[in-house]
Amino acid sequence: MGYNVKNENPGKTDNKKKRDYIMRYHSTRNNKLIMTSMEVIKQGLSPEGGLFVPDSIPKLDREELARLISADYRQRAQEILSLYLSDYSPQQLTYCIENAYSTARFSSSDIAPVTVLGEELHILELWHGPTCAFKDMALQILPYLMTTAIQSTGDQKEIVILTATSGDTGKAALEGFRDVPGTAILVFYPLEGVSPMQKLQMVTQEGSNTVVSAVKGNFDDAQTGVKRIFQDTHLAEQMEQRGFRFSSANSINWGRLVPQIVYYFSSYLDLAKQNRITLGQEINIVVPTGNFGNILAAWYAKEMGLPVNRLICASNDNKVLTDFIHTGIYDKRREFVQTISPSMDILVSSNLERLLYELGGRDDVQLRRLMEQLMEQGYYKIEGKALETLQSIMWGGYASVEETLASIRDTFHDTGYTLDPHTAVGKCVYDAYCRETGDNRATLLVSTASPFKFPGDVLHALQTYAADRSDLSRPFDAGHDAVQLLEQLAEVSGMPIPNPLQGLREKKIRHTSVCSREEMKEQVAGFVKKREMK
Numbered sequence: 001m002g003y004n005v006k007n008e009n010p011g012k013t014d015n016k017k018k019r020d021y022i023m024r025y026h027s028t029r030n031n032k033l034i035m036t037s038m039e040v041i042k043q044g045l046s047p048e049g050g051l052f053v054p055d056s057i058p059k060l061d062r063e064e065l066a067r068l069i070s071a072d073y074r075q076r077a078q079e080i081l082s083l084y085l086s087d088y089s090p091q092q093l094t095y096c097i098e099n100a101y102s103t104a105r106f107s108s109s110d111i112a113p114v115t116v117l118g119e120e121l122h123i124l125e126l127w128h129g130p131t132c133a134f135k136d137m138a139l140q141i142l143p144y145l146m147t148t149a150i151q152s153t154g155d156q157k158e159i160v161i162l163t164a165t166s167g168d169t170g171k172a173a174l175e176g177f178r179d180v181p182g183t184a185i186l187v188f189y190p191l192e193g194v195s196p197m198q199k200l201q202m203v204t205q206e207g208s209n210t211v212v213s214a215v216k217g218n219f220d221d222a223q224t225g226v227k228r229i230f231q232d233t234h235l236a237e238q239m240e241q242r243g244f245r246f247s248s249a250n251s252i253n254w255g256r257l258v259p260q261i262v263y264y265f266s267s268y269l270d271l272a273k274q275n276r277i278t279l280g281q282e283i284n285i286v287v288p289t290g291n292f293g294n295i296l297a298a299w300y301a302k303e304m305g306l307p308v309n310r311l312i313c314a315s316n317d318n319k320v321l322t323d324f325i326h327t328g329i330y331d332k333r334r335e336f337v338q339t340i341s342p343s344m345d346i347l348v349s350s351n352l353e354r355l356l357y358e359l360g361g362r363d364d365v366q367l368r369r370l371m372e373q374l375m376e377q378g379y380y381k382i383e384g385k386a387l388e389t390l391q392s393i394m395w396g397g398y399a400s401v402e403e404t405l406a407s408i409r410d411t412f413h414d415t416g417y418t419l420d421p422h423t424a425v426g427k428c429v430y431d432a433y434c435r436e437t438g439d440n441r442a443t444l445l446v447s448t449a450s451p452f453k454f455p456g457d458v459l460h461a462l463q464t465y466a467a468d469r470s471d472l473s474r475p476f477d478a479g480h481d482a483v484q485l486l487e488q489l490a491e492v493s494g495m496p497i498p499n500p501l502q503g504l505r506e507k508k509i510r511h512t513s514v515c516s517r518e519e520m521k522e523q524v525a526g527f528v529k530k531r532e533m534k
């Protein structure tokens, strides 16, 4: 047990061997807390506030990569997931994968198709799922991973998913968990800080086990509120006794992260299959980043042996990560800026904790100190080897709202391709990276949302719609404008409106609740009470 691919036998993981070990997990803030992947996926966050990480990082060698070139997305997912989720049987994994990545749910049979934007620039489109944003890639499979874990471990409790969302997570989680037996889901979104379209998608959510509530404040307020509820051991005990168990669908859950590793391998293999690169050639990957989940999955892929030169971390005006990569100082003591890429409006990137833990030599005591300092003083600093390693792996940059709009316009002008604002932040930072370093090798730009999720801002960029920034705080009826904007954008971009968004017009508004950060706990208690009476 405790098969450590990194130290024993690097690069030699034949199929038989993979089945013979059980991957264990521990918490970043207490590495004596050992668990299996099923436990980790059920729990989400460790009781002392740490995040779960695998004991070792498995490797895929060149031969295994070559073998996967002819495989489809689902087969590739089976291969990657089985390395990490070794306590799931192959049949259980197949069941989860087949249900999640079906053509009934994804509009592209490739699931995550790669398009060519320029000679060396390729776009990985992660928005062909039911909510038109990349969160679907993980949140379509997470409910299956969770319910499988529940059944396998004989747990009778109902899982209550609590989630804070900066926009896209909420909707994707709601769609993933709706009407899944043995689960219920409560989503909090910041009253100021999601787009009219994102809000419309959430307040019209259907499903007998779903509740959506707005929180007065920004994303960090909502996220902090949820974290507090998770850390309330008294509340957790009460829930246990009544037959419920809290879990998280936020990107801190390992069950969110691990499916994201798959598309980095899959897109690389697609590039090789299309002869755009040769197998083994190093590429750069640009990731528009918020909570640091997506780019962390790319880091895991690189550690597993995916040939990656640089990970380019793209931020908007909330450029905490850019500064961190440049200076080693993570400082959230700054003004929170509302931008046109709301899913990246984040000052505390939770998943960074996992990378910090690895960069710091897996020292849980030191990590805990850093996280406490962040909580109490609002900043921390890394230096020496940890910072050097970080800077050798990552390059950080950011784009202002003006630059983002210009990038949407220029890219459309030059290539006819319409970027959403998040992907456009990535494109800006990619351009800056090429200018500054002269490194213009084959690159994958991760596209995290369909432009139709942000039609007003995209049309504004294309200069056919005078977007009014007060839109964000206008009451819900702004949503109806959003539907009209879809048609306008379809006309201008020449792209069809994605089916899930097309259908919004007919949907009824079902969720109107608003609470303060202090009232979130009561909301949760009330929700559980209602579930109890069912």
Ligand SMILES: *Cc1c(COP(=O)(O)O)cnc(C)c1O
Residues within 6 Å of the ligand: 133, 134, 135, 168, 169, 251, 288, 289, 290, 291, 292, 293, 294, 295, 343, 344, 422, 448, 449
């Ligand atoms: C969530 C999200 C991001 C940020 O991803 P992280 O994993 O939080 O870094 C970027 N773009 C879109 C559209 C998103 O929904």
